[in-house]
Amino acid sequence: MGRGRTTTNARTNPERGARDASRAQATASKSKARSADVSATGANLKEWNPKSWRQREALQQPNYENQAELEEALKVIANRPPLVFAGEARDLQEKLANAAAGNAFVLFGGDCAESFRDFTSDNVRDTYRVLLQMSVVLMYGSGVPVVKLGRMAGQFAKPRSEDLETIDGVSLPSYRGDNINSCEFTPEARRPDPSRLVKAYDQSCATLNLLRAFSNGGYAAMTRVSDWNLDFMENTERGSQYEDLAQRVDAAIDFMAACGIDETHPSMQETSFFTAHEALHLGYEESLTRLDSTTEEHYGCSAHFLWCGERTRQPEGAHMEYFRGISNPIGIKISDKSDGEGVVSLVKKLNPDNVPGRITLISRMGAAKLREHLPRLITAIEDAGLNVLWVTDPMHGNTIKTDNGFKTRPFEAVRDEIMAFFEVHEKMGTYPGGVHLEMTGQNVTECTGGIMDVSVSDLEKRYLTHCDPRLNASQAIELAFLMASELNDMRRRRAAQ
Ligand code: PEP
Ligand code: CO
Secondary structure (H helix, E strand, O other): OOOOOOOOOOOOOHHHHHHHHHHHHHHHHHHHHOOOOEOOOOOEOOOOOOOHHHHOOOOOOOOOOOHHHHHHHHHHHHOOOOOOOHHHHHHHHHHHHHHHOOOOEEEEEEOOOOOOOOOOHHHHHHHHHHHHHHHHHHHHHHOOOEEEEEOOOOOOOOOOOOOEEEEOOEEEEOOOOOOOOOOOOOHHHHOOOOHHHHHHHHHHHHHHHHHHHHHHOOOOOHHHHHHOOOHHHOOOHHHHHHHHHHHHHHHHHHHHHHOOOOOOOHHHHOOOOEEEEEOOOHHHHHHOEEEOOOOOOEEEOOOOEEEEOOOOOOOOOHHHHHHHHOOOOEEEEEOOOOOHHHHHHHHHHHOOOOOOOOEEEEEOOOHHHHHHHHHHHHHHHHHOOOOOEEEEOOOOOOOEEOOOOOEEOEHHHHHHHHHHHHHHHHHHOOOEEEEEEEEOOOOOOOOEEOOOOEOHHHOOOOOOOOOOOOEOHHHHHHHHHHHHHHHHHHHHHHHHO
8 A cells, every 4th residue: 555545445445345246236237227328337328329429529530532432331340240249248347347356367468450461360379379378377376367358350440640651752641450541652552441341340250250269169278288388489498487387287287187177177178258459440330339139238349348549538539429338348548648537537437337347447658657657547546436447558658669660669668567567556555457468479579678589680570560569479478477476476465464
C-alpha cells in the first residue's frame, strides 16, 4: 500500500470483494428482467442502436471514394455468421472479473496488424503455440489461471498519425491495415478498397476456426508441454531453463494423474482461448453487431473482446457511442497524458452499473512515465470505487526509430515497463492483472535485445511486420519467464504479510 492510502482493492479488501460478488449477482438477475432500453452494463439505450455512431464524428476512418461500394461490402458481412457468440463473451467477462480480483492473470498477444500476405496455418499455429507456452510458464509462476486472448482473427485496422504519407514530394493515403488498403506506395495499392473488409472477415473466420480446433482438439493438451520447444531456443541458458520448467510441469501432471486427474480429463486436453482486436473500423464492427436472443442485448460479434485505442476515445466521439451499447468486455488504452477525472468519467459512461470484468484499462506509457503517472490514475479509479482490470501494454510507449531507419523496441525497455507496472501496483495495493504484447511465433528480428541479442544491424534480416515491431518467439518466452518469477516473488511477499 503506497503513501498511507487506504486501498479499496477487492483482493486486499474482503468487504469490497463481497460487494463485487453481490453486484455481479444483482447484474445477472437484472439482465433477465431488463428492459430493452438498458444494456447489460446499465447504459441507457433509448438513443442507441448499432448505427447510432454514424451521428458522431468518427476519427481514423478511411476515405472511401464510393460510399455505395462500402455499404455493399458491409451488407455482405452483415449477412455472414457472427464470428463469436454472446455466451462466449460473457464467459470471458467472468474470467476477466476474476483476474481483476487478483485470481487470474491475463495474457494478450499477437501481431500489431494481421496481414493477407502472412496468413498461413503455420503462422497462426506458431503464435498460438507461443501463447500457450507463455501461459504455462506464467501459470506455474503465478499460481493462478492464465486467461489467453489473441490479438488475432480480426486485428487488421490501424490508426495512423497522418491521413497522407509523403515520399519524394508524392502524397498518397497512409496504409491503414490490410482490411483497408495495401502497404506498397502506389496510388492503386493505397486506394481504400471496401472488398478488403470481406476478405478480412473471411480470413478472421478461417483463423478462428483453426484456433478453436487447436484449443479443443487436443493440440493444447498439457501433456504435450515438453514437445513445444522451439528449435532456436535450444543451446541457450533460457532455453534450458524452459526445458527444466517443462519437466517440472510434467512432474506436476504425473502427480495429478496419480491423484486420479489423468490426461483424458477435459481440463488437461482443452483450453479456453479468446480473440480481441481494436474496434477501429466502425462500419465493420456495426455489420457484425448482433442481438443476442437469450438476453436481448447487443454484442459485437467480430471478437470476444474489443478495445478502443488511444487516438479514438473522445467521450462524445463515434467510437465511444458504439462501445457504450455493446455488452462485450471492452478495453480502453490509456497513456501518461490521460487525466484521472477523464478516465473515471469514461469508465462510468461505458459501465454505469460497475459490472466486474466489463472494463480493462490498458496503460501504455514507458517505464519512467508509468512510475510517474500510473499511481494518480489508479488513485482516481480506486477513489471512485470502480471495478477495472489493469493491464500493461509495454509496447506502444517504447517505439524508437534507429539510424538505419527501422521502427524498433528494445526488449529491455519492454521488460522495464512490465516490471514498473508490477512494482507500482504492489505499492498501491492493487493487482497487476495482465500484459498486452505485440508478438509473433516466428523468429523475426524486429525488436532488439533478448536472449538471442538481436542488434540494430540484425533488424534488416527478418523484419516482416506490417506495422509495429513484434517480439519474436524467444523474446516473448523470455518475458514470460521474467514475469513468472516476479509474480511468484510478489505472491510470496503477499503471503508473508
Ligand atoms: C495498438 O494496440 O496496435 C495500438 C495502435 O495501440 P494504441 O492505440 O495504444 O497506440
Ligand atoms: Co501496434
